[in-house]
Amino acid sequence: MNVPEDLKYRTSHEYIRIEGDTGTVGITDHAQAELTDIVYVELPKVGAETQAGGTIAVVESVKAASDIYSPVSGVVVEVNTDLESDPALVNTDPYGRGWLYKIRFTSASELDSLLDPAAYSAKIA
Amino acid sequence: MSDIPHPLKTALHPAHLALGARMMEFGGWDMPVQYAGILPEHEAVRTTSGMFDISHMGQIFVGGAASLDWLESLFTNRAARLTPGFGQYTLMLNPDGGVIDDLFLFRLGAAQWFLVVNASKAAEDEAWLRTHMVPDIQLTAPGAERAAIAVQGRQAAEVVEQLLSLKLPPHNGIAHLPEQDTYIARTGYTGEDGCEIFCPAKDAVPLWERLLAAGVKPCGLGARDTLRLEKCYPLNGSDLSPQRTPLEAGLGIFTDLSKPAFVGQDRLIHQKIAGVPSLLRAFEMQGKTPPPRAHYPVLASGEVVGEVSSGTLSPSLGTGIGMAYLPPSLKPGDPVEIDIRGKRFPAILRKKPLYPQS
Numbered sequence: 001m002n003v004p005e006d007l008k009y010r011t012s013h014e015y016i017r018i019e020g021d022t023g024t025v026g027i028t029d030h031a032q033a034e035l036t037d038i039v040y041v042e043l044p045k046v047g048a049e050t051q052a053g054g055t056i057a058v059v060e061s062v063k064a065a066s067d068i069y070s071p072v073s074g075v076v077v078e079v080n081t082d083l084e085s086d087p088a089l090v091n092t093d094p095y096g097r098g099w100l101y102k103i104r105f106t107s108a109s110e111l112d113s114l115l116d117p118a119a120y121s122a123k124i125a
Numbered sequence: 126m127s128d129i130p131h132p133l134k135t136a137l138h139p140a141h142l143a144l145g146a147r148m149m150e151f152g153g154w155d156m157p158v159q160y161a162g163i164l165p166e167h168e169a170v171r172t173t174s175g176m177f178d179i180s181h182m183g184q185i186f187v188g189g190a191a192s193l194d195w196l197e198s199l200f201t202n203r204a205a206r207l208t209p210g211f212g213q214y215t216l217m218l219n220p221d222g223g224v225i226d227d228l229f230l231f232r233l234g235a236a237q238w239f240l241v242v243n244a245s246k247a248a249e250d251e252a253w254l255r256t257h258m259v260p261d262i263q264l265t266a267p268g269a270e271r272a273a274i275a276v277q278g279r280q281a282a283e284v285v286e287q288l289l290s291l292k293l294p295p296h297n298g299i300a301h302l303p304e305q306d307t308y309i310a311r312t313g314y315t316g317e318d319g320c321e322i323f324c325p326a327k328d329a330v331p332l333w334e335r336l337l338a339a340g341v342k343p344c345g346l347g348a349r350d351t352l353r354l355e356k357c358y359p360l361n362g363s364d365l366s367p368q369r370t371p372l373e374a375g376l377g378i379f380t381d382l383s384k385p386a387f388v389g390q391d392r393l394i395h396q397k398i399a400g401v402p403s404l405l406r407a408f409e410m411q412g413k414t415p416p417p418r419a420h421y422p423v424l425a426s427g428e429v430v431g432e433v434s435s436g437t438l439s440p441s442l443g444t445g446i447g448m449a450y451l452p453p454s455l456k457p458g459d460p461v462e463i464d465i466r467g468k469r470f471p472a473i474l475r476k477k478p479l480y481p482q483s
Contacts, residue, residue, distance in 0.1 A: 037164045039438045040415045062163045062345055062438050
């Protein structure tokens with residue numbers, strides 16, 4: 001499974017890519033493989049506020065709906081509208097075009113409680 | 126994941142693991158939910174051929190001089206209409222007319238019968254039959270000694286006929302291969318042509334491997350569910366229950382109210398006269414929506430009028446579909462809304478089947 005070196009991970013299989021005070025959030029390659037064919041993604045609204053660990057989105061396969069938890073607290077500044085027409089991008093390119101939302105985080109210290117790539121790789125091994 | 130610490134394993138269990146299937150507990154069994162993915166497996170059955178391990182389903186053999194009358198007294202459809210070598214869909218009801226199980230009843234001989242029942246209800250069905258036992262009936266449920274494979278799809282019949290060098294029986298027919306102790310029925314649960322092969326457990330893996338080699342795609346319970354729901358075939362436990370009669374489920378053509386008394390008949394006759402309190406309707410979501418799922422509320426004119434019994438994304442239609450028990454005043458063509466996580470999405474009631482649409 002692909003676990004990029006430049007990301008931080010939540011134990012519930014979300015990743016965050018940090019750029020300044022903003023993070024891009026998606027689900028990991030492992031998560032998309034476990035969920036299988038993704039047929040619908042319910043995204044948050046731009047401007048929505050969330051706490052770390054709060055339910056922020058829903059990813060649905062044919063079989064089940066899975067809650068997505070925000071890795072950090074903050075305000076949603078952008079969502080991936082491409083997923084409305086092509087939710088399978090989460091399967092085909094989870095770390096690229098299959099991203100879910102961008103969040104301006106309020107507390108950089110929350111990042112310390114996330115997993116580094118080695119710890120996440122060990123978790124899914 | 127599973128409430129059952131030691132789910133049962135079919136004779137094909139090692140074959141599923143060898144193919145890398147994703148497994149889940151279903152009806153007390155550890156079963157494959159998918160191999161390559163629900164969407165490609167669904168597509169295979171709708172276009173070419175796919176196969177399902179259905180060894181978890183209950184197989185019950187009934188015989189004896191009194192067997193015809195006995196089965197007539199317990200099932201809704203008229204068993205006497207069957208000539209040997211044919212089967213029918215039928216239902217077993219409780220005294221209130223509610224569904225204990227839906228099943229396929231095959232007539233093997235004048236007084237020899239073969240029942241195929243739901244995995245989750247097999248033990249309950251057998252207990253119910255034994256509770257209602259009369260003299261001169263033999264009943265055997267061979268359990269783990271038997272296995273079964275459903276081969277389904279546009280090309281399924283052709284593939285099986287070539288592979289096994291035989292001619293399949295006609296629709297709803299059943300053939301016996303005595304040397305192999307195997308029965309082959311022209312039946313299924315996908316809405317496509319094909320057959321169900323009931324064989325000794327020891328023969329299941331070799332048969333599965335021959336079918337694989339012939340290009341038949343292995344399919345799991347995930348695709349089985351999307352395929353049957355597009356055809357509006359009910360699933361017991363979701364769309365059928367001890368609280369709902371077959372008339373409410375829209376299965377009136379499988380109930381013969383004019384035959385001699387059967388368990389639950391009084392209630393059906395009453396409903397036939399007085400009307401049913403609800404009807405199992407099919408619906409299709411409008412536009413891009415999350416897939417509808419079981420227990421989501423259904424609204425009409427802003428009021429909750431029922432809940433989804435089965436729902437999914439239809440791979441063939443590309444939209445959400447489902448069924449729900451609704452007031453009989455709501456008819457195909459009427460708009461409803463499905464409440465999905467507190468948001469309402471539009472849907473339209475449709476005639477059955479949902480695919481292909483009439």
